[in-house]
Amino acid sequence: MDKELERRGHKFWRYADDCNIYVGSRKEGERVMSGIIKFIESKLKLKVNRNKNGVRHCGEVKFLGYTILEDGRIRVSDKSVKRLKKKIIKITKRNRGHKLETIITDLNQMVQGWSVNYSLANAHLSTLRDIDGWTIRRLRSYRLKQCGRVFTIVKYLRTFEISERKCWSAACHGNLWHISIHSSISKAMGIKWFEELGLRSLQTTMKRCQNS
Numbered sequence: 001m002d003k004e005l006e007r008r009g010h011k012f013w014r015y016a017d018d019c020n021i022y023v024g025s026r027k028e029g030e031r032v033m034s035g036i037i038k039f040i041e042s043k044l045k046l047k048v049n050r051n052k053n054g055v056r057h058c059g060e061v062k063f064l065g066y067t068i069l070e071d072g073r074i075r076v077s078d079k080s081v082k083r084l085k086k087k088i089i090k091i092t093k094r095n096r097g098h099k100l101e102t103i104i105t106d107l108n109q110m111v112q113g114w115s116v117n118y119s120l121a122n123a124h125l126s127t128l129r130d131i132d133g134w135t136i137r138r139l140r141s142y143r144l145k146q147c148g149r150v151f152t153i154v155k156y157l158r159t160f161e162i163s164e165r166k167c168w169s170a171a172c173h174g175n176l177w178h179i180s181i182h183s184s185i186s187k188a189m190g191i192k193w194f195e196e197l198g199l200r201s202l203q204t205t206m207k208r209c210q211n212s
Contacts, residue, residue, distance in 0.1 A: 115209045
């Protein structure tokens, strides 16, 4: 089939029995799909499940965790991003009862594997930056949860040389998720602080995998 698609001059992406063929219009897509189905069933003697095939805009299609854009660039599909966030939520659940360093180690292992799997992506990478920020906020909430009471949170925040007034203001800001975005805490427990603890940025790790 690959040779036939190449002979016809099509641009395509295939993995096992899953294949995307890229053309310029819906009309052309319908013509190509009809011809390829005929080739598969007559020449290769295979049955095509027509319910699983169709002509769609490339931006609507998920393939191997990616979506190809009209300009040929590749982004991680929405479903893959959602699965990634679910993994992060599972690792950073506040009731896990592990040290923050252990949680960071688990995150790093997951981030490394995910970045290798999706290293072909070269579009919409700002999404990864947003996920990095969201992950750090979850880690702040996790660490503050370990403090327990408001007084203990204040005591912990004082170790960052934050004024007592600001510590109390932050600790009484609301629930842990609200506290985690307080300006004083965001500054003290920022990106640099987590990097010193060994946290790997998803965006940076992805770039390294792309360049390796």
